Amino acid sequence: MGWALLGCALLLALYALLRHGLRRPPPPRDRNGIRGRTAIVTGGSAGLGAAAARELARSGARVVLTARSAARGEAAARSIRAETGNAEVRFMQLDLASLRSVRAFASAFLRQEPYLHLLINNAGVSAGGITEDGFSLPFQVNHLGHFLLTQLLLERLQSCAPSRIVIVASSAHCAGRLRLDALGQPPPGPFSTFQDYCDSKLANVLHARQLATRLQGTQVTCYAVHPGFVNTELFRYALLWLKPLFLPLAWLFFLDASEGALTTLHCATQPGLECFSGRYFSDCCPQEPSPPARDDRLAHALWEASERLVGLRGGGGSPSPGPSDARQ
Numbered sequence: 001m002g003w004a005l006l007g008c009a010l011l012l013a014l015y016a017l018l019r020h021g022l023r024r025p026p027p028p029r030d031r032n033g034i035r036g037r038t039a040i041v042t043g044g045s046a047g048l049g050a051a052a053a054r055e056l057a058r059s060g061a062r063v064v065l066t067a068r069s070a071a072r073g074e075a076a077a078r079s080i081r082a083e084t085g086n087a088e089v090r091f092m093q094l095d096l097a098s099l100r101s102v103r104a105f106a107s108a109f110l111r112q113e114p115y116l117h118l119l120i121n122n123a124g125v126s127a128g129g130i131t132e133d134g135f136s137l138p139f140q141v142n143h144l145g146h147f148l149l150t151q152l153l154l155e156r157l158q159s160c161a162p163s164r165i166v167i168v169a170s171s172a173h174c175a176g177r178l179r180l181d182a183l184g185q186p187p188p189g190p191f192s193t194f195q196d197y198c199d200s201k202l203a204n205v206l207h208a209r210q211l212a213t214r215l216q217g218t219q220v221t222c223y224a225v226h227p228g229f230v231n232t233e234l235f236r237y238a239l240l241w242l243k244p245l246f247l248p249l250a251w252l253f254f255l256d257a258s259e260g261a262l263t264t265l266h267c268a269t270q271p272g273l274e275c276f277s278g279r280y281f282s283d284c285c286p287q288e289p290s291p292p293a294r295d296d297r298l299a300h301a302l303w304e305a306s307e308r309l310v311g312l313r314g315g316g317g318s319p320s321p322g323p324s325d326a327r328q
């Protein structure tokens with residue numbers, strides 16, 4: 001027994017040494033197409049958003065990174081400017097848990113920034129709670145806030161086309177169940193917060209799908225992304241008793257943020273992806289999402305409900321998807 005434990009410990013130590021000691025950051029890629037273009041990265045103060053913002057800045061983009069916390073956002077922008085030598089990186093405050101803040105951010109951005117070529121809807125939370133607008137926290141931050149933000153910035157994206165929208169979803173969408181009659185309310189049950197997170201991620205995949213349908217012919221394309229399992233601060237709200245087990249596992253086996261940002265960056269900058277607009281990407285490749293995430297009627301109903309919940313008028317003028325819309 002003692003020898004078996006010692007053997008396991010040695011194997012784990014060897015694995016940790018190989019994984020963390022010998023690991024190099026992903027090699028720099030040629031992302032010249034983004035040079036001089038303007039990108040917004042929501043949740044750019046930490047984790048995947050900070051990694052994506054850093055890589056876009058390294059490639060010469062003008063980057064507006066947003067976060068709720070001004071101290072963390074300013075610090076991230078400063079460190080990215082220093083690290084990449086790109087002075088065109090700025091922080092703007094945006095709290096996606098507040099529709100008022102989303103509107104204020106959008107109007108400040110449109111006033112101050114003449115261009116927008118890339119919108120990365122990355123910010124996310126896995127914690128529970130209710131927002132000032134009365135919605136569940138993960139559903140509003142992960143979906144509704146980004147839905148409103150995208151609508152408010154769409155005209156600018158269209159006037160700067162070709163342009164792209166990348167929505168950071170998750171494979172957790174597979175466990176999502178959208179209840180349209182109670183959209184934005186925490187689901188019942190003992191795993192309500194986890195279910196809420198999964199529901200919001202299903203909404204992310206459906207949002208990209210429906211957006212692509214509505215944007216056909218505009219040269220604005222959009223993509224949903226699963227970044228992989230990544231060791232970030234997303235899990236800081238995990239149950240206290242789970243942390244001693246979960247955090248070492250995450251450290252050992254999960255990707256780091258620069259690796260996790262690769263699929264987002266692929267969808268943001270890789271030429272020739274236009275024919276995949278609306279699709280779900282994982283490992284830099286289009287993948288088939290869960291059956292509900294391919295349901296165009298559900299995507300359409302979610303769109304209309306989201307419009308109502310964020311206070312936008314009904315989607316008059318936008319083509320509604322037919323049942324024959326067979327994007328996979």
Ligand SMILES: NC(=O)c1ccc[n+]([C@@H]2O[C@H](COP(=O)([O-])OP(=O)(O)OC[C@H]3O[C@@H](n4cnc5c(N)ncnc54)[C@H](OP(=O)(O)O)[C@@H]3O)[C@@H](O)[C@H]2O)c1
Binds near residue numbers: 045047170230231234
């Ligand atoms: N990590 C994973 O394994 C994983 C897997 C699948 C999908 N994802 C998705 O990847 C995205 C990024 O997550 P991450 O892992 O990088 O998490 P993270 O390290 O916790 O970073 C989250 C970012 O979102 C921002 N944010 C949180 N609440 C906000 C709010 N109310 N308004 C505006 N910004 C807010 C945070 O900014 P503040 O500084 O203001 O807190 C932070 O910059 C999320 O959409 C997540 O669902 C992650």
